[in-house]
Amino acid sequence: xxxxxxxxxxxxxxxxxxxxxxxxxxxxxxxxxxxxxxxxxxxxxxxxxxxxxxxxxxxxxxxxxxxxxxxxxxxxxxxxxxxxxxxxxxxxxxxxxxxxxxxxxxxxxxxxxxxxxxxxxxxxxxxxxxxxxxxxxxxxxxxxxxxxxxxxxxxxxxxxxxxxxxxxxxxxxxxxxxxxxxxxxxxxxxxxxxxxxxxxxxxxxxxxxxxxxxxxxxxxxxxxxxxxxxxxxxxxxxxxxxxxxxxxxxxxxxxxxxxxxxx
Amino acid sequence: xxxxxxxxxxxxxxxxxxxxxxxxxxxxxxxxxxxxxxxxxxxxxxxxxxxxxxxxxxxxxxxxxxxxxxxxxxxxxxxxxxxxxxxxxxxxxxxxxxxxxxxxxxxxxxxxxxxxxxxxxxxxxxxxxx
Numbered sequence: 001x002x003x004x005x006x007x008x009x010x011x012x013x014x015x016x017x018x019x020x021x022x023x024x025x026x027x028x029x030x031x032x033x034x035x036x037x038x039x040x041x042x043x044x045x046x047x048x049x050x051x052x053x054x055x056x057x058x059x060x061x062x063x064x065x066x067x068x069x070x071x072x073x074x075x076x077x078x079x080x081x082x083x084x085x086x087x088x089x090x091x092x093x094x095x096x097x098x099x100x101x102x103x104x105x106x107x108x109x110x111x112x113x114x115x116x117x118x119x120x121x122x123x124x125x126x127x128x129x130x131x132x133x134x135x136x137x138x139x140x141x142x143x144x145x146x147x148x149x150x151x152x153x154x155x156x157x158x159x160x161x162x163x164x165x166x167x168x169x170x171x172x173x174x175x176x177x178x179x180x181x182x183x184x185x186x187x188x189x190x191x192x193x194x195x196x197x198x199x200x201x202x203x204x205x206x207x208x209x210x211x212x213x214x215x216x217x218x219x220x221x222x223x224x225x226x227x228x229x230x231x232x233x234x235x236x237x238x239x240x241x242x243x244x245x246x247x248x249x250x251x252x253x254x255x256x257x258x259x260x261x262x263x
Numbered sequence: 264x265x266x267x268x269x270x271x272x273x274x275x276x277x278x279x280x281x282x283x284x285x286x287x288x289x290x291x292x293x294x295x296x297x298x299x300x301x302x303x304x305x306x307x308x309x310x311x312x313x314x315x316x317x318x319x320x321x322x323x324x325x326x327x328x329x330x331x332x333x334x335x336x337x338x339x340x341x342x343x344x345x346x347x348x349x350x351x352x353x354x355x356x357x358x359x360x361x362x363x364x365x366x367x368x369x370x371x372x373x374x375x376x377x378x379x380x381x382x383x384x385x386x387x388x389x390x391x392x393x
Binding site for chain 2: 008009010013014015041043044045046047048049050051052055077081090153156157158159167168180193194195197198199200201205208209228229230231233238
């Protein structure tokens with residue numbers, strides 16, 4: 001089984017650790033990731049309009065590549081995952097979009113209609129490795145740690161397209177946290193937005209959102225929250241001081257438990 | 264920048280793929296919106312105003328730059344109206360015009376800090392610029 005991997009722009013720059021831990025853990029768990037060739041940035045946000053075609057072509061190129069190389073595309077960044085998965089759904093289900101996109105891509109010799117399967121790293125752990133096998137591979141259980149999963153928006157919504165978990169009452173990250181020997185902390189704000197790209201426009205909104213999210217996590221007893229989104233990580237970390245809650249990538253705690261971190 | 268051109272409601276419906284007449288005015292979109300406080304026109308009002316043809320008021324409102332595209336209103340609308348798609352369509356009607364971009368390249372350096380991920384820049388640029 002080939003696990004084609006789409007890292008995305010941020011995992012090559014500001015979130016290199018997130019990427020490295022992810023790859024190292026995947027190898028340790030027997031599901032090594034193979035970075036796809038010549039991938040292009042997904043655009044960060046999925047267009048919510050019907051008539052934006054060109055901005056989705058980079059995703060389709062990556063999806064077509066995966067289709068030609070075993071059929072599976074693994075993502076780690078929550079934003080890439082959202083864009084690729086929604087694009088894949090739309091090209092399979094929206095004939096008009098599929099026609100227009102394929103007209104663009106015909107020059108590259110690509111014909112694509114949603115045949116590849118897009119899975120997030122969490123789904124790789126749950127469905128391909130299995131959380132029981134993850135648990136067996138743990139060398140340093142995270143005993144005593146109280147970890148809140150921060151899903152944010154992009155892993156879950158819209159639920160009918162993302163199809164990872166219950167969008168209002170998810171459990172996939174809590175199950176992972178449990179497998180690593182830590183105690184999962186459930187809190188109401190775990191799937192509410194961190195303020196996202198408004199960080200570029202007006203940081204007051206992310207500040208307000210993060211204060212609410214981390215205040216809620218702390219009140220429920222979390223000492224750490226984990227995320228799969230570099231923008232959530234940035235916003236959460238920037239305003240985390242008041243709450244005292246640590247903010248980490250999900251592959252950070254995974255690498256700690258599997259003892260694959262260097263140094 | 265004041266918007267001094269118009270776009271028809273029909274165009275907004277075509278760009279968004281939304282049918283505002285399905286709205287039963289329950290207000291759930293606004294209740295769940297994390298940017299609610301920041302918006303002059305809240306998501307449920309957005310839907311009603313598009314139906315009433317009040318597109319220019321929306322195009323001139325800063326509300327269109329406050330939507331986080333978090334898809335909470337899309338997920339939770341009991342009638343699948345999906346208000347965020349209307350907000351995106353109105354924003355596009357502005358940014359697609361010459362000089363209509365809300366974020367220009369010269370503004371980017373001053374808004375960066377050393378930890379800001381590429382994802383923030385790419386995402387903001389996609390939403391605010393054409």
